[in-house]
Amino acid sequence: MDENTFTENFNNQGWPSKTFLCYMVERLDGDAEIPLDEYKGFVRNKGRDQPGEPCHAELYFLEQIRSWNLDRNQHYRLTCFISWTPCYNCTQKLTTFLEENRHISLHIFASRIYTVDDSGSRQSGLCALQAAGARITIMTSKDFERCWVTFVDHKEKPFQPWEGLEVKSQELCDELQAILRDQ
DNA sequence: ATTTTCAAT
Ligand SMILES: [Zn+2]
Numbered sequence: 001m002d003e004n005t006f007t008e009n010f011n012n013q014g015w016p017s018k019t020f021l022c023y024m025v026e027r028l029d030g031d032a033e034i035p036l037d038e039y040k041g042f043v044r045n046k047g048r049d050q051p052g053e054p055c056h057a058e059l060y061f062l063e064q065i066r067s068w069n070l071d072r073n074q075h076y077r078l079t080c081f082i083s084w085t086p087c088y089n090c091t092q093k094l095t096t097f098l099e100e101n102r103h104i105s106l107h108i109f110a111s112r113i114y115t116v117d118d119s120g121s122r123q124s125g126l127c128a129l130q131a132a133g134a135r136i137t138i139m140t141s142k143d144f145e146r147c148w149v150t151f152v153d154h155k156e157k158p159f160q161p162w163e164g165l166e167v168k169s170q171e172l173c174d175e176l177q178a179i180l181r182d183q
Numbered sequence: 184a185t186t187t188t189c190a191a192t
Contacts, residue, residue, distance in 0.1 A: 019189040045189040056189050084188060114188055 001042055006152045009083045010111045010144060012168045016083065020044045021057040022151040023064070023080040028105075033077070039068060042151055057082065058090035062097055070104065077105045081139065081147040084114040085176075091125030098132040107135040109143045113172055113179075123179050130180055138173040141165055 001022070009020045025039040043060040046052065061080065070076050086094060086108075098106060117125070130136055139147070141161050148159040 015187045017188065017190050047189065048191095054189075058189090087189070090189090112188070116188055116190085 001151050002153055003155075003157075006148060010081070010139070010147065011162055012111045012139070012172065013162070013164060014112075018045055018047055019057045019082065019084045021061050021080055021082040022147055023061060023078060024150065025068075025070075026077045026079070028075045028077055036076075040150070056087065056090050058086050058094060062093060065097070065104070070101075072101075072103050075103050075105070077107065079107045079109070081109045081111075081143065081151070083111045085110040085112070085126065085136070086129070087114055088117045088125040091129045094134065095125075095129045095132045098129075098134060105133060105135075107137075109137055109139045109147070110176075111139050111144075113138075113175055126176075126179055136176070136180065138169055138176050140169050140173075 001020070005020065008014065009016050009018065020042060021044070022042040023040070025036045027034045027036055041064070043057050043064065045057040045060075046055045048054050065078065094106070098104065126136060137143075144161070144165070145159040148154055
């Protein structure tokens with residue numbers, strides 16, 4: 001991913017009308033975490049401005065995971081950094097996937113909270129996803145840096161936090177905690 | 184073009 005794509009989409013004070021999702025996979029073996037770099041990558045949604053049916057980033061992500069056919073006798077952790085939290089429909093798809101694939105754990109780090117769905121269904125969607133075993137958290141400075149280092153063509157430049165990153169992250173974190181605690 | 188959330192208006 002190039003530097004501008006990262007900055008435009010992951011800045012937690014922005015309002016981009018598109019979504020990027022970066023993913024990485026580790027195999028868990030006892031206490032060991034073995035990175036599987038061949039499964040590292042990122043996807044973005046297909047918007048209304050592009051030909052064909054629109055499709056959210058999460059659904060492309062699920063398509064990728066399914067194509068890997070990860071060994072059911074092993075245990076894997078999927079980590080993803082996503083610029084907007086999943087909508088209700090996507091949380092349902094992810095929840096079903098986790099229920100059907102107990103050998104896979106999912107940890108979602110989100111830059112911003114997507115609040116287009118009506119609040120009732122959004123809450124139940126994220127809560128159900130959490131209940132299915134997913135960890136859902138708001139990206140902190142450390143998470144933005146990890147995403148930068150792992151996915152951005154940073155040309156050896158260190159991650160530069162933007163003004164207000166921490167404050168915004170804390171606000172969103174409180175908001176997400178309230179959503180996940182409610183039900 | 185504006186407002187601004189995987190657009191909608
Ligand atoms: Zn969605």
